[in-house]
Amino acid sequence: MSENFFKENKEWSRYKDFILDYYLKPYLEKVKLLNRPILLIDCCAGPGMFDDGSKGSPLIISERIEGLYNRGVDVRGLFIEKKRGFYSKLQSNLEPYTAFAEPKHGNFTDCLEDIKQSTRTSTVFLYVDPYGIKELPFSDLAGIYGSIEEHNASVEALLNFNSPALVRCGLAALKMDTSGFDLNTDDESIPEMPGNMMAMTPAEVDAIEGGEYWRHIVSDSSLTFIQKEQAISEEYAQQMGKYFPWVCSFPIQKSYGRFPKYRLIYGTRHQDGILLMNNTMYRAREQFLNQEFASGRLFDLRPPEESKDLSMFANRLFDITKEKEPISRKNLKLEAMREFFCHYSESDYNQAVSNLLKGFEGLRLYSHSGRTRINDDVLLSTKPFGQQ
Ligand SMILES: C[S@@+](CC[C@H](N)C(=O)[O-])C[C@H]1O[C@@H](n2cnc3c(N)ncnc32)[C@H](O)[C@@H]1O
Structure with missing residues (x-):
């Protein structure tokens, strides 16, 4: 062999x-x-x-x-x-x-x-x-x-x-x-x-x-x-x-x-x-x-459990932030990766956080810098900073 x-x-x-x-x-x-x-x-x-x-x-x-x-x-x-x-x-x-x-x-x-x-x-x-x-x-x-x-x-x-x-x-x-x-x-x-x-x-x-x-x-x-x-x-x-x-x-x-x-x-x-x-x-x-599921086909036919669920993902990121707040974006990613390892790319994480900072499906995160474009070191919370 x-x-x-x-x-x-x-x-x-x-x-x-x-x-x-x-x-x-x-x-x-x-x-x-x-x-x-x-x-x-x-x-x-x-x-x-x-x-x-x-x-x-x-x-x-x-x-x-x-x-x-x-x-x-x-x-x-x-x-x-x-x-x-x-x-x-x-x-x-x-x-x-x-x-x-x-x-x-x-x-x-x-x-x-x-x-x-x-x-x-x-x-x-x-x-x-x-x-x-x-x-x-x-x-x-x-x-x-x-x-x-x-x-x-x-x-x-x-x-x-x-x-x-x-x-x-x-x-x-x-x-x-x-x-x-x-x-x-x-x-x-x-x-x-x-x-x-x-x-x-x-x-x-x-x-x-x-x-x-x-x-x-x-x-x-x-x-x-x-x-x-x-x-x-x-x-x-x-x-x-x-x-x-x-x-x-x-x-x-x-x-x-x-x-x-x-x-x-x-x-x-x-x-x-x-x-x-x-x-x-x-x-x-x-x-x-x-x-x-996609190569040589008109549509991506991957099964639903293999598709990204951006709504569920954003909800989990919100929940983890709530549990650990204030938490840096990097630590939020690391925490979530224990659950979602290799299912979402880092840009998916950044995008989901950015959406949450603007308000997403009734959920809202706040950044310490007050901005929606942030780096990994910026702290996040589910309440506005200064009102905690
Ligand atoms: C699966 S192949 C490695 C293939 C290699 N990683 C590649 O991608 O080309 C396993 C190789 O490890 C060698 N090998 C197995 N046990 C070893 C050990 N304890 N020390 C050194 N070489 C070993 C085998 O002779 C074989 O050549």
Whole structure:
């Protein structure tokens, strides 16, 4: 399977590439202002390029680094690949970028100490994109996340989290029936499923999940497979939330209504990170929905639950302001994003607030500046300032 993986870049993998690529540009522009060296680590790099010529993450990352490096910024990439054959290809694919891109042969879990050391001096972005779940041990990753607090470091992580595989492995580990859950059999995106992953012990699944919480979810017969997948993903995000104040996840589907193939889970300490990632994932989602429901059609036929509800959205923004007032526009966005992550763009937020400042469907917000055109720092309230 691993040989086949790089034959061609699958449609759903392109979303992951889009998200990585789109996010890195504004991310790098932001973190360069911290005036610390920047290190991007691709923990499961692969060969760098697919046989069909499409770029893998090492090339996507290197191209993003190149622009900044050429402007004199101290930024580099570390690309770790454990398979010798892929590593050789990676070396040659990274040749144009040797000034700032270092290929490394080995298992990324053997590099954890070095990575931890880097977080002392550098701003670190970790990208972990394994085939399945076995290579995603929570405890190892948590060692890196832990150094965030220790050194007040700037670390962000973007993980490919194969939640469906985890549910199936969990079922198998608890010796429960997995036959009713033979999903996604038409593709090879869950390669290890039939073999070594299905033979995992509960303790091995604990190590990947970062706890035993998965056991009660998986064995809860009142939950469907999809509900189990969602619950496990939410719990996993909560585990990451012990280290990152902001964690969000984005399901990658093959087509609408289908089970997610996997989720991208992102953790950051920075408010700006979550704002950037919201915009990035919003765009990926819009692209997906357009492709499913609008492309080649006269009208956008997306289902109502996928359409923006600007009235409901403005109402929620009003309610959140009322709960937290006075609240800056930025904090209002961040609060609302916990509910609406990747469903509305930042300009939707700005527009909704601007509408509310002028009066919208009987609701009215007031700005501290008294203006309706405001920036993110301006405080908002449901009562005029000075009359509170
Ligand atoms: C899904 S592919 C990565 C694809 C790559 N991110 C891309 O977009 O081109 C997973 C790669 O990670 C490698 N890998 C898996 N576990 C690893 C580990 N623990 N350390 C280093 N490489 C690993 C595999 O050999 C494989 O090449």
